[in-house]
């Protein structure tokens with residue numbers, strides 16, 4: 253039986269980072285992947301989604317260009333061209349990730365692996381492999397609600413491969429994926445309705461910022477149906493769908509996409525063969541050093557359901573490899589993780605929301621800037637940005653920064669350094685504005 257120091261199951265962001273760093277520390281490493289090297293982020297998540305967001309934004313840019321003097325003829329959008337170019341880029345990245353593993357002497361098995369004991373995995377081909385350590389990095393998988401006809405809907409796994417752009421689309425869910433794809437489909441001239449079970453969207457984000465996204469999205473023409481519970485999905489003779497709700501009128505649509513959360517991908521992995529404890533969501537329970545209840549088996553990334561974000565999985569994978577193979581035990585700092593929703597316009601935030609800060613700190617000061625970006629003014633685009641800074645009234649420290657507006661994620665990433673470093677509102681005030689820019693609003697808040 254071949255033996256390795258580390259066998260990684262799942263070649264996504266966390267698994268690949270862990271494999272390559274462990275190999276760089278001198279470990280003999282193998283990795284198994286049943287689909288494509290790169291994982292959700294690269295193959296069917298962040299990367300292709302962001303490329304679609306860029307593609308979608310041209311709908312507004314081309315219109316606005318006329319106000320800037322460009323003679324733009326009526327333009328047609330061709331979905332297959334964008335889809336195929338995006339998928340070609342995914343192929344390129346898949347190749348790049350595969351080469352990185354090869355250049356670090358990580359052996360890749362392109363087949364499913366399951367855990368057969370604390371120090372052994374079995375490949376789909378039947379081959380058994382022993383390893384001193386096993387890392388579970390199998391990510392998460394979209395959840396679809398248990399309703400009659402749910403099989404007629406798609407998830408974010410399939411959306412990048414659509415044969416044609418639908419005329420009408422309903423997106424179920426009100427989180428990251430739902431809001432990002434509502435924007436994408438809408439910009440591609442699709443009639444979009446976002447349906448969520450609760451009375452809000454983007455739970456966890458600052459309410460005022462979310463309200464602004466709702467208002468802006470509705471003004472653009474995206475429909476929202478909140479507090480809506482599906483009853484069943486009916487497929488009609490012409491291939492379209494009729495969505496029935498417990499209350500309210502049915503909706504007819506050409507495409508239904510479920511964006512109702514993602515669950516840790518642990519089913520059928522044989523984790524019971526090593527006595528690995530899971531939580532009630534099916535996530536692998538790990539300690540601060542990513543170790544599971546079985547001492548030779550670790551887990552990183554979405555499969556642990558701590559923070560479902562790529563950069564976090566990468567940090568966990570790296571910390572695991574340094575701890576176990578680099579003689580440098582270390583944990584990941586989960587405080588002040590910035591995040592963004594690539595909606596139209598995008599949202600970004602770091603630190604406490606206003607309500608979290610009030611609950612945690614008592615007295616807080618809130619500074620806002622509600623403005624129309626210069627470019628939108630000339631374009632005649634009636635769309636306002638909103639920046640919000642939450643300050644601890646006792647110490648003057650900035651404890652939260654939340655934004656909606658053009659390029660908000662790009663601006664917030666830089667500002668997050670200041671929030672993470674614990675800088676005060678005074679430190680922002682002491683910084684001279686960079687004029688004219690949108691980001692200067694952050695140092696001009698009164």
Ligand code: NDP
Pocket residue numbers: 396397424425426427428429430432448449450451452453454455511512513514559560561591592593594
């Ligand atoms: P989210 O957790 O963001 O949102 C799930 C949504 O679905 C919520 O609105 C929730 O409703 C609703 N929902 C949950 N369960 C059900 C159910 N059984 N029936 C009906 N509705 C339901 O999930 P996403 O799928 O959008 O994204 C998954 C994860 O992927 C995110 O948590 C995020 O970490 C990551 N991601 C990050 C991105 C980024 O960084 N830009 C982009 C895309 C994904 P309710 O309002 O009641 O909570």
